[in-house]
Amino acid sequence: MDFNRRQFGFGLAVAAVMTATGMVQAAGQSIIVQSTTSTQNSGLFDYILPIFEKARGIKVNVVAVGTGQAIKNAQNCDGDVLFVHAKLAEEKFVAEGYGLARHDIMYNDFVIVGPVADPAEITGSNEAVVSLKKIADAKAPFASRGDDSGTHKKELSLWNEAGVDAKAASGTWYRETGSGMGATLNASVGMGAYTMSDRATWIAFKNKGDFKIVVEGDEAMFNQYGIMQVNPAKCPNVKAEAASSFVDWVIGTDGQAAIASFKLDGQQLFFPNAAAK
Numbered sequence: 001m002d003f004n005r006r007q008f009g010f011g012l013a014v015a016a017v018m019t020a021t022g023m024v025q026a027a028g029q030s031i032i033v034q035s036t037t038s039t040q041n042s043g044l045f046d047y048i049l050p051i052f053e054k055a056r057g058i059k060v061n062v063v064a065v066g067t068g069q070a071i072k073n074a075q076n077c078d079g080d081v082l083f084v085h086a087k088l089a090e091e092k093f094v095a096e097g098y099g100l101a102r103h104d105i106m107y108n109d110f111v112i113v114g115p116v117a118d119p120a121e122i123t124g125s126n127e128a129v130v131s132l133k134k135i136a137d138a139k140a141p142f143a144s145r146g147d148d149s150g151t152h153k154k155e156l157s158l159w160n161e162a163g164v165d166a167k168a169a170s171g172t173w174y175r176e177t178g179s180g181m182g183a184t185l186n187a188s189v190g191m192g193a194y195t196m197s198d199r200a201t202w203i204a205f206k207n208k209g210d211f212k213i214v215v216e217g218d219e220a221m222f223n224q225y226g227i228m229q230v231n232p233a234k235c236p237n238v239k240a241e242a243a244s245s246f247v248d249w250v251i252g253t254d255g256q257a258a259i260a261s262f263k264l265d266g267q268q269l270f271f272p273n274a275a276a277k
Helices: 002-026 035-042 044-056 065-074 087-096 130-138 150-161 181-191 199-204 240-251 255-263
Strands: 028-033 059-064 081-084 103-115 142-144 174-175 194-198 209-216 222-229
Touching: 002 240, 028 065, 028 240, 035 044, 035 059, 035 181, 035 199, 044 059, 044 240, 044 255, 065 081, 065 087, 065 150, 081 087, 081 240, 087 222, 103 199, 103 240, 103 255, 130 150, 130 209, 130 222, 142 181, 150 194, 181 194, 181 199, 181 255, 222 240, 240 255
Parallel strands: 028 059, 028 081, 142 174, 142 194
Antiparallel strands: 081 222, 103 194, 103 209, 103 222
């Protein structure tokens, strides 16, 4: 009995040393997170990453591009973690073996913004599809990101529901910027064109001019974010321990609290909804 107890105690000690060693190995490392322009433009990463780095000793470098490009970059092994907002594409990324388990992180919503003049007469609507159809019927200018981002994917799905082939109108009333959300908002204001934005980037955007939110509150404009570690089996260069530490922190109590506490002008920009761990 005494031998078994000593053996058990030795096993616990070894496990503790291994765990501590893993933590030491991860601390001091840096990882690359492939993410979206909305998480960067809104200021979320500037707020939460110093909290994470202080807690875990791991430096996080963010590549902020459209979700489609972020996924391509991760598939090319140019990152350790993927943090984006296009759930179907994320699930495909995992199903094809490029990522480990996908986790919900947080949500907010999309809004349609436009000039006070409102040529399509959609101000106050909470029906995105109906409003987009009115924009198309009025041939009112609309600025699209056109960059295969999560926002662009959502926008195209809504045009499809509206029965509008927006791409066929490219170069006329429908104008594709091929840019991130901040640049597209700038172009939109400059052209007097409607556009669709995630709410966080709109709140953080400084050059609003006479623009305002004209359509909001539609369940179809729900905006879910997800996170997943890039699979080391596909990408042997992945810093697995450090990447796992970041994912665990983001979906854990501390990371979720940090996301919830991020505010601009007293407004909460993202709402954490990771499953309890």
